[in-house]
Amino acid sequence: MNDIATVPSPPPHVRFTYAIGSALQGLVRVPDCWRSGIFDDIRHIGRYVEGSRSLGPAEQEVHLSPGRNTAEILDSWKPDPDGRKVRLPGAGTWTEAIGRPGALALRAASPATRPERRDMVLDFLEMWAGTPFADPAYRFRVGRLDGTTSFNARDHQGVSFGLYLPAARRNLYFEAVLPGGEAAPRPEExxxxxxxxxxxxxPGQLLRLVELVRERGPVAWDPDAVLTLSEATxxxxxxxxxxxxGNPGTGSYHGNSFLDQHERAVLGFKSGELESAQAELSWILSIEGRLDLLADVMPEDPADLWEPGGVARLAERTAAxxxxxxxxxxxxxxSTWQAALAxxxxxxxxxxxxxxxxxxxSALPPDSHPQVRSGRPEPLRPYTPWEFMGKxxxxxxxxxxxxxxxxxxTDLPAGDPVREGMPEAARHLREVLARDDAQAGLLHPNLIHGRSGNExxxxxxGSACDRITARVAVGDLPPGRYESDPRACVPDLVADVATTLDLSEDAAALYLQLLLLPVPSDRNVRRWNAWSPARHKAAATELVARGLVVEDRRARAGRKHFLPGPWAHAKKPLPPMETWKxxxxGAKVHTYxxxxxxxxxxxxxxLPELFTEAWRLVREAQGPAA
Structure with a gap:
């Protein structure tokens, strides 16, 4: 009998690291050195901090350790036999939660959190509540050090740590000042x-939240609160x-899927929509930003989340x-956001x-202040839309x-605010390019140099841009109508096509759309023309009967009706299309x-100009042919 090979299960410490990393993903960094005893290790550091109270005014403990390799440093945090030499466990990343456990609490209470992750977050919060790191009487500071020496120091006023991490080429600084103390001892500034x-x-708020979640389960999801937060921000x-x-663009952990089917169902959005939202938030929020955003939005009494309107009030605080x-x-x-996603x-x-x-x-508030993050000497402020060019x-x-x-x-209706802003966006792009700054420097190689840049x-x-932006600015198109609907932008041309080819108005309009538009998918045509599937089918059937289009199935086309003649494939995000159009x-096609x-x-x-030109070619026997 042949033995069936089995994949050995990972050791317990690896399973724990994966589980805690998935639970805290995007809020607290979890390196591989987080082992199953990390909660006890954090408690030990808490007891070491509290032990400073027993020191007299003249007593001070300072222990220095020169830089070594990362493994030795991370494995040697535990106290020496004298109980005084201490290092921060878990590479010190857990200090990110100090003063900001609100994001973790929100994640624990959310119905979109997987049960096994919720349990892990609740265990973390319960542990945290029993340490001085949750005690508002203490003061904490974090920063960085220039040197390569790790240390721990304490006196009757507080404790400080330096943790050198050679692999990361950084030295973490952490300081705890006791109630009534002025400053902790600092072997290095x-x-x-x-x-x-x-x-x-x-501690009371954290334990109360843990108790409520375990007794009542997660809070009920409120789609209206989502809408409130979106519209307010x-x-x-x-x-x-x-x-x-409690998952503001945090991504996944060790290649695990961002959100599973249950989580997506609770949130009420599709996978592609949530992935775009993840990218949207990740561009704005770092781990620091996520923790800061949700640090103080939870209610004073966590039970308010379970009350009617509790999540709506949470949304209002978050928006502020x-x-x-x-x-x-x-x-x-x-609908515009969905079109942008498509x-x-x-x-x-x-x-x-x-x-x-x-x-x-112009949307940034006049009183917005620069922010300084640990390890980043330069001031930071919110990115503007144009600054993502460097990002x-x-x-x-x-x-x-x-x-x-x-x-x-072409794809948004008249009156849509995004469409109405297009002329100003084009003007502003010209203005950015005319400046002598970093943004212009980034854009110039892509707009002025090279073939595509020159074009x-x-x-x-050039005049084409001027005519298109003027077409939008003048507002000749009726509100709610699309430029891609020839009945709205060139009604006389539609009538000419219908008369010349003996077609109905609907069939003539559809023929012009197939002649010209790059993506005349069934869904797009019905949206542009406000047609039902039956009306669309009737117009297409008329064109097929006259031999003006053919029926077929082609990859990424999203339609069944095509102009006769060669077809050009395309890789995303470019659209495939008939080579004639x-x-x-202005599309470029490799013909070899x-x-x-x-x-x-x-x-x-x-589009009125191009619809007219397409029809001219057809009338002059230069139209598409098999």
Whole structure:
């Protein structure tokens, strides 16, 4: 009999590290040195801090250890036989939660948290409540050190630690000042020291929350509270849901899926929507930012979360903190955000919308203050939409911006605020390029140098851009109608097509859309034209009967009806299309070997102009042919 090979299960300490890392993901860093005894280790440090009370005014303990390799440092935190030489366990990352356990408490109470992770977070909070790190009578500071020496020092006023981590090339500084104390002893002067002011999370509040969750289960989800937070801040609805679930863009742990089916069902959004929201929040919030955002939004009495309107009140408090820390930007309509998501741009859908909603970034509050984070000597402030050019890379953002200009013009209805902001976004882009600063420096290689750069610069400063932006600014299109519907933008042309080809108005409009538009998918056509599936089918059937289009199935097309002739495939995010229309709309196609679209983002004219040109070619016997 053949033996069946089995994969050995990971050792217990690895399983624990994975479990605690998944539970705390994005809020507290969990390196591999977190073992199953980490809770006891943190308690031990707490007792060491409390032990300073027993020292007399003239007593002081200082223990220095020169820098060694990381393994020795992390394994040698435990006290020597004399009980005085102590090192911070778990690489000291647990100190990130000091003064800010509110985010963890919210995650524990959220119905979107997996049960096994909830239990782990509750155990952490219960442990935390029994340490001085939850006691508001203590004062804590964190920072960094220049040297490579680890140390612990204490006297009757407080305790300080230095933990050198060679692999990370950093030296963590941590200080605890006892009640009534003025300062802890410092063998070495720290840099970038930040006070961890105590906010929500006293021992009583933490234990009360743990008790409530274990007795009552998680709080009930409130979709209306999600909408409240979204509208009050400008973040997308899925992003607001993640924030209220205590999972503000935190990603996954060790390759595990971001959210499972149960979590998505509770939040009420699809996988792609939540992944875009994760990217949206991750661009704005670091671990520090996530903890700061939710540090003080929990109710004084945790039981209020289970009361009617409790989550709505939580959303209001969170919105107020967000406004102070990150400003308020206008929220795009939900349908517009979904359309931006479908564009598959290389930036989050909300970021793309904000470029057009507020291109000059006037949304930051006048009293917003720079923030300084531990280990970062330069002051930080909220990013503006245009500053994500450095965050994502100018090439990626240039692609998204130019795709967005065409998308806002062709795929959004008249009166949509994102579409209405498109002319100002184009103007502001020109203005940014005219400046002599870092943003312009990042953009220039992608807009002025190289083939695509030259073309984009020529388009941005040329008449086609002027005509398209003027078309939007003038507002000739009836509110709610789409430029991609020829009945709205060129009704006389539709009538001419119908008369010439003996078609109904619907069939003539659909024929023009198939002749010109890059993505005339069934879903898009029905949205642009306000058609039911039956009405759409009737128009398409008429075109098939006249031999003007053919029926087929093609990858990523989203439709069943096509112009006769060659087809060009495309890789995301570019659209596949009939090769006949490609030069008409400015798309570039490789015609050798397998036809493939390799570039498309700039329309050479307005849609009324291009619809007219497409029909001229057909009338002059230069239309698509098999």
């Amino acid at each position: 720290p840099l970038d020291v930040v006070d961890r002011h105590h906010r929500w999370g006293t 400008g973040m997308s609805r899925p992003a607001a849901a993640l924030v209220l679930a 903190v967000w406004a102070q820390q990150h400003g308020v930007r206008p929220a795009p309509p939900w 564009l598959e741009a290389e930036v989050p859908a909300a970021r793309l919308c904000h470029l057009f909603l507020d291109p000059t970034d 994502y890379g100018a090439h990626t953002v240039a692609n998204a911006v130019f795709a967005g200009l065409t998308w806002a013009y 984009r610069w020529a388009w941005l400063t 490609a030069p008409l709309i 070997g397998k036809n493939e679209v390799y570039a498309f983002d700039l329309l050479p004219g307005t």
